[in-house]
Amino acid sequence: MLELQDVTAGYERRAPVFRAVSLSVAPGEAVGLLGPSGCGKSTLARVAALLHRPDSGRVIIDGTPAGGWRHRAPRAQRTAFGVVFQQPRLSADPRLRLADLVAEPLRANGRSAEVTETVRKLTARVGLGAELLGRRPHEVSDGQLQRACLARALVLGPRWLVCDEMTAMLDASTTAALVAVVEEYRAESGAGLLAVGHDRVLLERWCDRTVQWGGLGASLTK
């Protein structure tokens, strides 16, 4: 179970983006969080994935409260998450070839021995051909780069996936392809999903249930 309890978060102590939001995702469940842009749902997604320290409230991962945030999070918790953001160009290190982009979490976690095999399997799964793996981000399209970012998010075999507007910049076919990859991974791994977005039709088709940002018991600050 991934639980967020009474989370208040933002970027300035005195003016949080939202207050007291609670949300939980059961193991294997896919929850879509719908809300307009600028409402704070991306911040919530970052808190859920231990990437942003909330001002108050708790995040509990499979029964254990979050032990820290960002690089201070305990490795076992950090690696339980795979995260994909809206803009692959902002989240991908421009110096890395796509193969290294995908492999980097393995290397950072002392699992270099698995790189060849896992990268081959995952890049094939997201539909990236061998000829693209040697390219750097500026040499591929947004859709191709987002495929690599999804492969990277799956590379450690996470129990929880957080997708923040993963497909907002993509065409219909690439969107359907990436969602299919996420669902295939979830079917075999039992991973839970928090998909954040503003496209109701998409999230309702994709997820087991959707919740509206305004219905989270949040007292929003704007």
Next chain:
Amino acid sequence: MSTPTTTSGPVLSVQGLSVRFRMRGDTFVRAVSDAHFELAPGECLALVGESGCGKSVLASALLGLLPGNAETAGSALLDGIDLLRADEQTLARTVRGRRIGLVPQSPAAHLTPVRTVRSQLEETVRELTVTPRPDIRKAAVAAAERAAFPADHLDRYPHELSGGLAQRAATALALIGDAPLLLADEPTTGLDRDLVERTVDELKRHTGDTRALLMITHDLAAAERIADRIAVMYAGRIVEQADARAFFGEPGPRHPYARGLLNALPEREFTPIPGLPPELADLPDGCAFAPRCTSATDACEVLPPLDSGVACHHALEAQRA
């Protein structure tokens, strides 16, 4: 050759437009191949396709904003000017802003961050119109009003605007030159659905009966909402051009790629087209969609010409399937 522009002729006529980029080792990236289309006054054409298909390069070609290693062929006539042959001075002084109003992809980035909306509007009024000095302030206010930008926000800086208002400010700027062609490059990326609808509805309204609108987008719902005609681009080629109602309704797309794209929508089958588009640096001689196409036969090793709106050897079978 000085035929006056009549209202019945097309606003924009693109014939055989190709763009290729010369790369190291004398290889070429063929970003746009042999595009043909026309835009009549009052008409909205949506050019759809996935990222990297060449649609943004086509837009840059029309604006004369291609990088130095680009080579073009064909013609793009607007108001008697061939946009592909015009020199930079002509493009800067008479085309961008005056004959083509550009509604940019990310308005927040397009607006100058350190200046208020009012000062940017006034500057554009000064640049693009012959408004006498004392009237400039009034003209800027009127320009804002035209794009439904609220007057009490005129003294704000771009970062103080919501996404929707930034988009309106950018639209207001695009409309000042009273250009006959509006070119909107992914105007709805990252906007919420209701904002998407408002944005494209406003574009449509500004198009009216006299202007033409070329909207470049990957958002099929936005295209369906306002387009009169759809052009689908794949691997640098327009593979289908159709009346929007026939395309989104009955009988539906006739090109297998276009059909796949529609079927990928979450409100339809939500199934992706398998595979990836080919590299623009390494296009096959025949149909570029063949490796992904379930209708492909030996005939597809020859490039299918665009014939009555569709470039496919088996377009009819595709429709019946």
